[in-house]
Amino acid sequence: MTFEVTADAYGRHMGRFSEPLAGRFADLLQLRQGRRVLDVGCGPGALTAVLTEHLEAGAVAAVDMSESFVAAVRTRLPGVDVRRAAAEHLPFDDAEFDVAAAQLVVHFMTDPVGGLTEMARVTRPGGLVAACVWDYGGGRGPLTPFWRAARDLDPDVADESDRAGTRVGQLAEMFAAAGLRDIQSSELAVTVTYPTFEDWWEPLTLGVGATAKYMAGLDDARQAALRARCAAQLPPPPFEITGVAWAAVGVAG
Secondary structure, three states, rough: OOOOOHHHHHHHEOOOOOOHHHHHOOOOOOOOOOOOEEEEEOOHHHHHHHHHHOOOOHHHHEEOOOOHHHHHHHHHOOOEEEEEOHHOOEEEOOOEEEEEEEOOOOOOOOOOOHHHHHHHHHHHEEEEEEEEEEEEOOOOOOOOHHHHHHHHOOOOOOOOOOOOOOOHHHHHHHHHHHHOOOEEEEEEEEEEEOOOOOHHHHHHOOOHHHHHHHHHHHOOOHHHHHHHHHHOOOOOOEEEEEEEEEEEEEEEE
């Protein structure tokens, strides 16, 4: 899936979760001066920004399929090598990086194992490949309340629970299939407070991701019913939503 939306729209939709998640994810990457790191599927740059806090901008590279995100990261983080590319076809030489990381991307890859294999290819032997994906399969993703309400109204809804890496153990299995070794799995959690229901709902209307694709197929009456169902299921405001992500780290070579 390509997110051809503005960086601001994505930030309002998912940035409240992806930005704090990036700090927790980066803690798994063994970052230190002298290392080169690649951010695969960088989006508007949540993880890329954290990487540049640990390393010099010249030691960080990033790729994304969205032209708007590539432009946003180039503006936000001058000095970072940002390119438009898919995970399955990375425009870098073999063993060019010490770490290759993909935050909230594997489940959107056309070929997840192929993408992880490419990440391993551009990582030096002994370097790290890492990824994290929301636990939609276990019902702990930040958008789970939306999909739960949608399923109540439409049992056949295609939510994100069947995407690659969204269930326990799947990331590790794909890492092994990509030839990575010494794989370690963990969970990362982020909690966000919403002062009002509208503060939670409005970002869902900005045309971002799978939720936007689903709502685009609803007429006004069905959208209103979905909104009402979400409001009825969520706690009275202010309320908290916790998103849990599966994470895996493996060794290349």
